[in-house]
Amino acid sequence: MLDFLTLSPSFAQMLVRLLISLVVTWFIVFRLYYKKSKHREFCFTFMLISIAIFFIVFFMVFVLEDMKGKTSMGIGIGLFGIFSIMRYRTDAMPVREMTYLFIIIALSLVNAIAEGVPMLELILTNIIVVVAVWSFEHSLKTKPTKYVQYDRMELIVPERRDELKADLEKRLGVKVIKLEVGSVDFIRDMAMIRIVYEGLETPANNKLKLKNSELTDF
Numbered sequence: 001m002l003d004f005l006t007l008s009p010s011f012a013q014m015l016v017r018l019l020i021s022l023v024v025t026w027f028i029v030f031r032l033y034y035k036k037s038k039h040r041e042f043c044f045t046f047m048l049i050s051i052a053i054f055f056i057v058f059f060m061v062f063v064l065e066d067m068k069g070k071t072s073m074g075i076g077i078g079l080f081g082i083f084s085i086m087r088y089r090t091d092a093m094p095v096r097e098m099t100y101l102f103i104i105i106a107l108s109l110v111n112a113i114a115e116g117v118p119m120l121e122l123i124l125t126n127i128i129v130v131v132a133v134w135s136f137e138h139s140l141k142t143k144p145t146k147y148v149q150y151d152r153m154e155l156i157v158p159e160r161r162d163e164l165k166a167d168l169e170k171r172l173g174v175k176v177i178k179l180e181v182g183s184v185d186f187i188r189d190m191a192m193i194r195i196v197y198e199g200l201e202t203p204a205n206n207k208l209k210l211k212n213s214e215l216t217d218f
Helices: 009-037 040-063 070-087 095-112 119-139 158-172
Strands: 145-150 175-185 190-198
Touching: 009 040, 009 095, 009 119, 040 095, 095 119, 145 158, 158 175, 158 190
Parallel strands: none
Antiparallel strands: 145 190, 175 190
């Protein structure tokens, strides 16, 4: 009964590394990613994947102590599973979100297999990643982008570009910085336009997503 209630030293150390992983992931997701994008649905995915990956890797690599070559085999299987779930999504995930997902998975993997690594080195490694994400987020001032299905075909010609811009600003209520006309459908009198505008990107911008096949001409 006492053995059943006893935690192994490796499990106790794992809890400390899990706490570090969760704190760092929370800071990246909610203080860096969400503060700029406001996409709450991805925050849910990032946090849960971080926890799941940490436990998968930890138990694969360190729990099966009686298996020879456990580290190399466990890491190999773990990496295969981790990078396979990069395809785990119902819609195409934007490049920025995929980058954050990769960073979170990498941090969870590093923290899970860091047994024997001095705690100071592990904390410094996490801090370096956080500082890198923060510095790039603040140095690269990206503008939000929106794809629009446009119906006034007479305005898509280059000669009337100023009128097209003014019409988009009036109907969308944003300051258009740049616009590009993509695919044109003369049968349905519709054109695909990509606009770059000033302001914060809101979750509603990505509620209705276009298929990748419809964006091939951009």
